[in-house]
Amino acid sequence: xxxxxxxxxxxxxxxxxxxxxxxxxxxxxxxxxxxxxxxxxxxxxxxxxxxxxxxxxxxxxxxxxxxxxxxxxxxxxxxxxxxxxxxxxxxxxxxxxxxxxxxxxxxxxxxxxxxxxxxxxxxxxxxxxxxxxxxxxxxxxxxxxxxxxxxxxxxxxxxxxxxxxxxxxxxxxxxxxxxxxxxxxxxxxxxxxxxxxxxxxxxxxxxxxxxxxxxxxxxxxxxxxxxxxxxxxxxxxxxxxxxxxxxxxxxxxxxxxxxxxxxxxxxxxxxxxxxxxxxxxxxxxxxxxxxxxxxxxxxxxxxxxxxxxxxxxxxxxxxxxxxxxxxxxxxxxxxxxxxxxxxxxxxxxxxxxxxxxxxxxxxxxxxxxxxxxxxxxxxxxxxxxxxxxxxxxxxxxxxxxxxxxxxxxxxxxxxxxxxxxxxxxxxxxxxxxxxxxxxxxxxxxxxxxxxxxxxxxxxxxxxxxxxxxxxxxxxxxxxxxxxxxxxxxxxxxxxxxxxxxxxxxxxxxxxxxxx
Numbered sequence: 001x002x003x004x005x006x007x008x009x010x011x012x013x014x015x016x017x018x019x020x021x022x023x024x025x026x027x028x029x030x031x032x033x034x035x036x037x038x039x040x041x042x043x044x045x046x047x048x049x050x051x052x053x054x055x056x057x058x059x060x061x062x063x064x065x066x067x068x069x070x071x072x073x074x075x076x077x078x079x080x081x082x083x084x085x086x087x088x089x090x091x092x093x094x095x096x097x098x099x100x101x102x103x104x105x106x107x108x109x110x111x112x113x114x115x116x117x118x119x120x121x122x123x124x125x126x127x128x129x130x131x132x133x134x135x136x137x138x139x140x141x142x143x144x145x146x147x148x149x150x151x152x153x154x155x156x157x158x159x160x161x162x163x164x165x166x167x168x169x170x171x172x173x174x175x176x177x178x179x180x181x182x183x184x185x186x187x188x189x190x191x192x193x194x195x196x197x198x199x200x201x202x203x204x205x206x207x208x209x210x211x212x213x214x215x216x217x218x219x220x221x222x223x224x225x226x227x228x229x230x231x232x233x234x235x236x237x238x239x240x241x242x243x244x245x246x247x248x249x250x251x252x253x254x255x256x257x258x259x260x261x262x263x264x265x266x267x268x269x270x271x272x273x274x275x276x277x278x279x280x281x282x283x284x285x286x287x288x289x290x291x292x293x294x295x296x297x298x299x300x301x302x303x304x305x306x307x308x309x310x311x312x313x314x315x316x317x318x319x320x321x322x323x324x325x326x327x328x329x330x331x332x333x334x335x336x337x338x339x340x341x342x343x344x345x346x347x348x349x350x351x352x353x354x355x356x357x358x359x360x361x362x363x364x365x366x367x368x369x370x371x372x373x374x375x376x377x378x379x380x381x382x383x384x385x386x387x388x389x390x391x392x393x394x395x396x397x398x399x400x401x402x403x404x405x406x407x408x409x410x411x412x413x414x415x416x417x418x419x420x421x422x423x424x425x426x427x428x429x430x431x432x433x434x435x436x437x438x439x440x441x442x443x444x445x446x447x448x449x450x451x452x453x454x455x456x457x458x459x460x461x462x463x464x465x466x467x468x469x470x471x472x473x474x475x476x477x478x479x480x481x482x483x484x485x486x487x488x489x490x491x492x493x494x495x496x497x498x499x500x501x502x503x504x505x506x507x508x509x510x511x512x513x514x515x
Contacts, residue, residue, distance in 0.1 A: 072143065
């Protein structure tokens with residue numbers, strides 16, 4: 001008998017909502033752990049290593065990132081979407097991952113000198129040849145993670161991803177940096193993280209590692225994966241053009257500065273939005289034939305995304321210099337201008353992720369791809385015109401292209417969900433309002449701290465406490481109508497699980513609204 005991983009369809013509304021919330025709970029528990037861990041380890045590595053080290057690895061990861069898309073071959077998405085997945089499909093995917101990984105490793109070894117010449121960095125060649133080992137485990141790690149996502153085992157995913165990052169970057173990366181290995185500490189960390197993930201995922205799934213070469217299973221996977229791979233490749237070129245141009249024309253040091261500002265601006269947005277998208281993609285797929293219900297779910301997702309990401313990003317953007325100096329030290333202060341621009345555009349990316357989940361669920365991948373082509377063209381033109389300004393000009397180019405993609409994808413999702421533009425933009429108002437309040441608080445606190453000559457690290461801690469206090473007070477005192485459906489949604493799905501004090505506040509808010 002074939003070993004089949006069953007997918008259950010036709011869940012009722014309550015069961016689907018409970019399943020989604022359970023998945024989100026574990027997804028964000030894992031995300032919170034990973035964000036905290038990445039943040040702490042990132043700060044430690046930034047204080048141990050130079051901008052040049054991060055710049056060299058950043059150049060290498062531009063190449064490796066593209067290769068990873070090919071190594072995976074889109075099999076991960078195919079595994080999630082397949083209505084009847086057999087174990088031999090997974091074995092075929094893993095076999096294909098290994099074979100492609102070997103080809104990519106050999107290709108990068110041969111091409112490393114030419115790629116180094118493109119970046120005008122001869123020291124990049126040994127880094128490229130060594131980090132090419134990353135291709136061997138990367139495709140397998142992606143496929144195994146997607147298999148766990150298909151089974152909604154987000155608790156297992158959280159444990160595996162957190163542990164593998166801690167082992168790769170926290171143990172190996174930091175230890176090698178302390179011992180003075182410089183750029184090689186980052187190379188080793190990037191290689192060992194997916195290796196640890198594979199070991200833990202294989203233990204969790206109990207999959208055999210026997211290769212599989214029958215054509216039919218590959219054909220089944222490739223048919224589903226092709227459109228996704230096309231999207232990913234186009235998106236990769238668009239999203240890495242800024243790094244390539246910065247490394248080529250502005251140098252390794254500038255790329256190191258830009259990569260740290262990009263990291264700070266995208267970490268809160270990406271971790272939350274990608275986590276939400278990974279859960280909402282299968283949820284949207286289950287209700288794709290019910291446009292009114294899909295539209296309501298989409299607007300709630302957009303509203304929640306904006307309320308979580310905008311206060312964080314607006315707060316960072318209002319005091320970028322203090323954030324950079326407090327976290328990484330004064331040597332990184334030239335990255336403050338780029339950080340400010342990227343934070344504002346990052347709030348748009350959060351909504352883009354929600355729209356992409358809808359287009360994937362409805363099967364409009366080629367429609368999304370056509371919009372990504374336009375996004376890429378805008379990115380090329382904007383980077384060409386603005387990169388002479390420096391890393392802040394590159395950040396402005398990214399912001400311009402991001403706004404273009406946001407508007408294009410909004411047009412597609414509005415069409416697919418049946419909502420109107422008014423409701424789409426109104427859903428983001430609560431998040432924008434909270435973001436402005438937090439930004440004003442951070443700005444005032446930062447100016448007072450500078451006037452009083454408070455050390456940057458201490459001032460950053462004070463800003464964090466003040467911004468959190470302003471956010472809590474805003475949620476408590478603002479009229480219910482200003483926050484959209486936040487409190488009714490919170491009460492409906494989490495009412496009995498919330499602390500008694502918070503339940504009383506929500507009940508009072510709802511009673512005031514009804515009165």
